[in-house]
Amino acid sequence: MTNLPEFEELLPTDLAPTVRRDISAVIPTVSTPRVMLVDPRFGQLAGQFFRLFERPSSGGGALAVYLGGEPVVDIWAGWSTRDTRWLPDTVSVSFSTGKGVASTVLHRVVERGLIDYDTPVAEYWPEFASAGKETVTVRQLMTHQAGLHRVRGLVPGRLALLDHDSIVGALALAAPDRRRLTTPGYHAVTFGSLVAELTTRATGSSFTDLVRTEIAEPLGIPEFWFQVPEDERHRIAKLFPRINQFKVPWDTASFALTRLPALRNIADAGMPAGFDQLVRNPSIHDYVMPGWNGVFSARALARMYAALANQGMVGGNRFLSEETLEQMGEVQTTARDYVLGIRMNWRLGYHSAFVASRNSSLQAFGHYGLGGSGAFADPETGLSVAFVTNRMGGALTPFADLRLAKLGAQAESIARRV
Numbered sequence: 001m002t003n004l005p006e007f008e009e010l011l012p013t014d015l016a017p018t019v020r021r022d023i024s025a026v027i028p029t030v031s032t033p034r035v036m037l038v039d040p041r042f043g044q045l046a047g048q049f050f051r052l053f054e055r056p057s058s059g060g061g062a063l064a065v066y067l068g069g070e071p072v073v074d075i076w077a078g079w080s081t082r083d084t085r086w087l088p089d090t091v092s093v094s095f096s097t098g099k100g101v102a103s104t105v106l107h108r109v110v111e112r113g114l115i116d117y118d119t120p121v122a123e124y125w126p127e128f129a130s131a132g133k134e135t136v137t138v139r140q141l142m143t144h145q146a147g148l149h150r151v152r153g154l155v156p157g158r159l160a161l162l163d164h165d166s167i168v169g170a171l172a173l174a175a176p177d178r179r180r181l182t183t184p185g186y187h188a189v190t191f192g193s194l195v196a197e198l199t200t201r202a203t204g205s206s207f208t209d210l211v212r213t214e215i216a217e218p219l220g221i222p223e224f225w226f227q228v229p230e231d232e233r234h235r236i237a238k239l240f241p242r243i244n245q246f247k248v249p250w251d252t253a254s255f256a257l258t259r260l261p262a263l264r265n266i267a268d269a270g271m272p273a274g275f276d277q278l279v280r281n282p283s284i285h286d287y288v289m290p291g292w293n294g295v296f297s298a299r300a301l302a303r304m305y306a307a308l309a310n311q312g313m314v315g316g317n318r319f320l321s322e323e324t325l326e327q328m329g330e331v332q333t334t335a336r337d338y339v340l341g342i343r344m345n346w347r348l349g350y351h352s353a354f355v356a357s358r359n360s361s362l363q364a365f366g367h368y369g370l371g372g373s374g375a376f377a378d379p380e381t382g383l384s385v386a387f388v389t390n391r392m393g394g395a396l397t398p399f400a401d402l403r404l405a406k407l408g409a410q411a412e413s414i415a416r417r418v
Contacts, residue, residue, distance in 0.1 A: 030221040030303060030315075032089045039072035041418050045410045046075055052403060053078025053086075059391030060086030060237060061403075062298035065411055066306035066384045067418070069314045073411075074299050080237035080390060091223050091297045092237045092388040093279070096188065097374050098294025100367030101215060101224055102195045103142065103349020104304060105207070108214040111324055114202045117142070117348065121194075125201045131175040141194055143332040143346040144184040147176025149269040149339050151189040152254065158274030161189070162287045168197040179338050184346055186339040188270035192226075192290025195349070207288050218319055219304055223297040228285040236285070236295055237390035243276050243370065243399070250276035265339040292370070301375035301386035305366060309377035309384045329365055329379060353378065356402055357409035364412075374404050381415040 038046045042065060049063045060078025064071065080086045109115050115124065117139040122129035128136070136146050148171050155166045171190060179185060187194065196207040203210060208227050216224045228236065244250050251274065257267035278284065284293045307319035308328065320328075331345045331352075345352040353364035353376035366376025371393055375386035387404045394401035 030219065030299070033074060033299075034088065036076070037071060037074040039067075042073050042411070042414055045407065045414060046073060048410055049075060049407060050077050053391075056082055059240065059389060060090070061092075061387060061389030061391070062086065062090065063407060064298040064302035064386045066302050066309070066314070067415055068382045069306050069310035069316075071299070071302070071306075074302075076298075078391075082238075086237065087235075089235050089297070090237050091225070091232075091235050091295050092373060092390050093239060093284075094294050094296050094301075094373035094388050095292050095369030095371060097296065097301065097367055097369035097388075098226065098290050098292065099191055099195075100350055100375065101211070101294060101296070101301075101304065102192050102207075102290035103367075104308075105210050105214050106138075106142070106195055106199050106349065107320060107324055107328055108218075109199050109203060109210070111321060112203075115199070117327065121146075121198055124198055125172070127169075127172040130173050133176055136176065136180075138198065139332065139348065140180070141198070142348040144187050144191065144337070144339075144344075145180045145333065146187065146194065147178070147180030147185065148174055148190050148194065149177065149185040149187045149265065150174070151270070152258070152268045152272045154190070154272070158278065161272060161275070161278060161289065162284065164193060164196065164288055167193045177338075183335040184333050184337050184344070185265065186269055186337050186344070187291070188266075188339070189272065189289075189291045190269075192292065196288060196290050207290065215304060216300075218317075219300070219307075219314070221297075221300045221303055223295070223300040224304075225285075225295040226288045226290050226293055228295050233282070233285055239280065239371070239390050239392055241392060243279065243392060250274070262341070269339045294369075296373075296386075296388060298375075298386040298388045301388070302384050305375050305377040305384035305386065308365075309379050310382050311379075325379075329363065353408060354405050355408040355412060356405040357412060359412075360409065361412060364408075368400070368404060370399055372401050372403050376408065378412060378415070381412060383411060383415040385411045 056079045060080050062076040065073035076086045078086045080090045122134050154170050216222050254267045254271035257263040307314040312320040312325050328348050337344045347365050350365040353366050361378045361380045363380045364378035368374030373388045377384045385408050
């Protein structure tokens with residue numbers, strides 16, 4: 001067991017005295033806390049987290065962990081801007097982490113009997129049947145086997161990615177990649193738009209309303225945003241540095257990758273023109289783009305994944321049925337992803353959790369995002385872990401790093417011992 005004094009000195013001096021020492025005295029709540037929560041058993045994990053954000057150049061972040069459906073860690077550190085501390089209510093753009101949230105919306109709609117996994121998408125969205133897609137099922141869409149990974153050149157103009165109707169209209173008319181019949185291909189940007197349109201068509205509700213009624217309200221926590229309320233935008237951490245690789249102009253890098261057969265699919269799926277400028281444009285918070293513009297708190301993500309890790313239960317309330325969870329967590333394809341070039345072991349909207357440990361759980365699944373944020377559930381241990389940050393990647397690349405993988409490994413190691 002780890003005692004808090006071992007890591008308390010790593011906290012900012014204005015926060016150290018407020019850390020909870022005994023979670024047994026804390027009434028479970030999902031309101032924004034005034035103090036940090038650390039179960040002493042997770043002291044080493046907290047210390048590891050705080051060491052990530054010792055300087056303003058490291059940015060900031062938040063970490064939340066649930067075990068057995070109850071919170072055991074809720075901490076934050078660092079800076080939301082160069083001169084502003086990360087606060088208890090700070091939230092962050094988390095990019096593809098939002099695909100896991102969008103997928104969970106769909107699974108809740110499935111439980112209402114409005115969508116079936118093995119029904120063709122065109123049954124709910126008739127225009128989708130164009131160009132040979134009439135047999136593409138919901139299950140195939142959720143496992144990146146719809147063959148609609150291409151976003152580069154999909155719609156004209158750098159701001160066109162903000163227009164949901166234009167995007168889904170173009171996707172409905174697009175011919176699918178033939179490789180989808182044998183292998184998945186990561187829909188880096190298009191996945192969220194496809195799920196949003198499908199669930200909207202099936203329910204008659206806007207996707208913003210669905211996120212609220214199917215996720216935020218049942219979980220009792222509001223910070224599941226793709227379209228961020230105006231009065232909440234001051235809470236969003238500033239992202240840095242730029243997402244350009246090695247300071248090469250984005251469009252130059254994107255074009256260069258399309259000339260390389262091994263990397264062309266990555267450029268087509270995730271590097272549309274002007275995307276580097278778009279992600280820094282505050283207007284993205286006016287629109288719903290679940291593939292990449294989700295804004296979350298770590299505690300919100302951890303609570304959602306806690307239900308997925310704990311037989312559908314969180315805080316004593318049922319969120320999903322065990323039957324639905326069994327389907328959600330089942331690996332649908334082990335084939336190598338033709339966009340990413342690796343085996344993602346896709347579930348229905350989630351991938352295997354990437355944990356920096358030889359003993360990582362084969363059951364763990366979730367979704368990570370550009371820059372390092374992400375969250376996952378581990379049904380084997382009943383653990384969920386969520387990490388959000390505004391520091392994009394590491395020293396070598398802005399796209400990702402091992403922060404969440406290492407934090408997840410430590411959390412899993414502790415969960416197995418308790």
